[in-house]
Amino acid sequence: MIRLENVTYHYNKRVPALDSVSIDIDQGEFVGVIGKNGSGKTTILRHMNGLLLPGEGSVTVKGMDTKDPSSIFKIRQVAGMVFQDPGSQFIGMTVEEDIAFGPENLGLPPGEIRRRVENSLSAVGMTGYNDHTPRTLSGGQKQKVALASVLAMEPEVILFDEVTSMLDPDSRKEVLSLITQLHENGTTIIYVTHCLEELVHADRLIIMEKGRIKHDDNPRLLIGQGNVVNSGLGLPTVMELSRRLLEAGFFEPASFPLSREELRDLLCQLK
Structure with missing residues (x-):
């Protein structure tokens, strides 16, 4: 589904944010990514739908190279991303306009756009919020709308970048429940977080350190064998x-x- 081969990326010339990273992610997996600040976890995520392009190596999504400009729109249809700050994703003046933006860019007929908007709102428990202004919503509601905007594109993969960090406990629980449901329905999930308890349903756990993948295995084994603690991360x-x-x-x-x-x-x- 997604393959990184010997990917290196620099924000500056001295220290690589990613250093010769290789990884394969299969369809339907739930992959958790953790690491200290600056370990490269957000950087690796943004390579998976072409928001960042590797300085060295290659990234392919369903065989499409992210360095190929003609493929980038299709890649982002396959791999949608939900950001830490949902406000950074809002484009429309209303919830409905925001969710409809992606499907409209696909050139879909009005009836199909309407179906996707309604289905996405229903999936995140926001039916009836069509005419609300996104920026007036609560933090949890904003994150649900951001997720609905991605769902409307019907992606096969969803990339989550610390999406619960600004949420209260109840909103956090609701969003995590939605993500678990998506995975159970067959969506590939790649989830960056600082919170290990958010990864109890993950198939794999990747521990990043200084731009490299230090460990990549079953979460139970990595935690049980002490690899998380040995990486300087708390439990x-x-x-x-x-x-x-x-x-x-x-x-x-x-x-x-x-x-x-x-x-x-x-x-x-x-x-």
Whole structure:
């Protein structure tokens, strides 16, 4: 689906933001990306739909090279991106205009545009907000509209860049639930975050460090084997407790519990 081959990228000439990064992401995967500030996680994400182009190496999306100007629009149809600040995505004066912008650029007939707008609003729980002004909405509502704008393009891949960092706990929970539903429905998810608890449903966990992929494996194994802690990243309370129980021999790394519910169920099974 998405392939990076020996990608190097510089914001300045001294230190590469990405340093010979190679990765393959398959259709339907949920890939989490974590790392300290400046590790390259947002940079790698922006290469996946051509917002940034590699200085060296190549990036292909469904076989299309991001360096090919004639392919870039099709690439962004395949791989949509939701940003940390949803306000940076707003274009229209109303929610409906904003969501319709992408489908209109595809040259779709009015009836199809209307269908996509309504379906996208329904998917994010924002039915009836068509005539609202995006900038007057709450933080959680803005992020849902930003996601709806991407959904209206019917992408196969959605790239998320720290999308919950500005949200209150309830809005954060709602957005994460939407993302989980999208993955369950077959959408490929690539999710950049600082919060490991947001990746309990991820198939893979990539740990970035100094522009390189330090680890790329099953989240349970990477957390259970201590790779996250060894990379200088903290663990949520539940995962820290799980790690200590693992060290005490209560279970194997392959069954490492990532959530409170998983830990509870596992402890209930112990004799």
